[in-house]
Amino acid sequence: MGTFTYQGKSYEVDEKGFLVNPEEWDENFAEGLAPQLNIKQGLTKEHWDVIHSIVKTYRETGICPTVYETCRANGLRIQDLRRLFPTGYLRGACKLAGMSSAVGRIGPALHPASVPGNMDFMNVYGKTYKVDVRGFLVDPEEWDEQYAVYRAVDMKIGRLTDRHWQIIRFLRKAYEEKRRVPTVYETCEANGIDLEELERLFPDGYHRGAVKIAGVRIE
Known part of the structure; x- marks a missing residue:
């Protein structure tokens, strides 16, 4: 602080x-x-x-x-x-x-003092991933496609299309290379996508949807 x-x-x-x-x-x-x-x-x-x-x-x-x-x-x-x-x-x-x-x-207001420690998140296939209270993967290295598929179902997106995977893999690659999450501007520009299409793909939001599914987060 x-x-x-x-x-x-x-x-x-x-x-x-x-x-x-x-x-x-x-x-x-x-x-x-x-x-x-x-x-x-x-x-x-x-x-x-x-x-x-x-x-x-x-x-x-x-x-x-x-x-x-x-x-x-x-x-x-x-x-x-x-x-x-x-x-x-x-x-x-x-x-x-x-x-x-x-x-x-x-979204909901959380004062840092009220935030508990990390919690375990288990997907439907029995594999356990550690996520924080915001639902973001704690260790991006634990990410795999199974995690993304489950998160998409959880967000009611359904089956991930090639366009979804294009965005997800872009976020993964950018994070692995630069250790930072690209801005929504960078993601849209690099993938030739506008906000309307991004919203159709990830209706929960850019950070709460695409970034979360990609298993990365802003540190």
């Missing part, structure tokens, strides 16, 4: 710079953090519309909206979102909106 201070006000943040408690968010936090996220000219009305949309949804539902929902609510394409938040949806827009890293990935 650490502290982020701007204009005399301090906020508790985690090791990745996400606000620990989303309830502490205010516009001062977003204004101060923006330059660190490659938004050098300050937050415009377009930025604020997206940020306030995320905050409003979270405060009304306790869930961070998916990238699909945010783009739809604000009439944005993936290119527009990338222009506004170059570091990513979760690592840019959601971070500025005060979502904790846990909230950004699973």
Whole structure:
């Protein structure tokens, strides 16, 4: 844990710079953090519309909206979102909106102090995988196609098509080579896919769907 201070006000943040408690968010936090996220000219009305949309949804539902929902609510394409938040949806827009890293990935508010240790997850074939409380695989090296198939069924996606596997294998390869999860922008661009198709393939969201099925997670 650490502290982020701007204009005399301090906020508790985690090791990745996400606000620990989303309830502490205010516009001062977003204004101060923006330059660190490659938004050098300050937050415009377009930025604020997206940020306030995320905050409003979270405060009304306790869930961070998916990238699909945010783009739809604000009439944005993936290119527009990338222009506004170059570091990513979760690592840019959601971070500025005060979502904790846990909230950004699973939705319901979880304060880190209330999160228990890892739990075992057993699939239908009897193999056990260790996952965290957000349902993400703890060790990406444990991933196999059987895990992906089970996760897809669990998310009511059904049978994984060639297009699903293209995205999943891209995420796996990128993570293995760079030890980081690609942004939704990078994934869409590299695979020639738009948000509408990505939503049809992974309706639970980019991080809560595609990234989770691929057995990787943002550290």
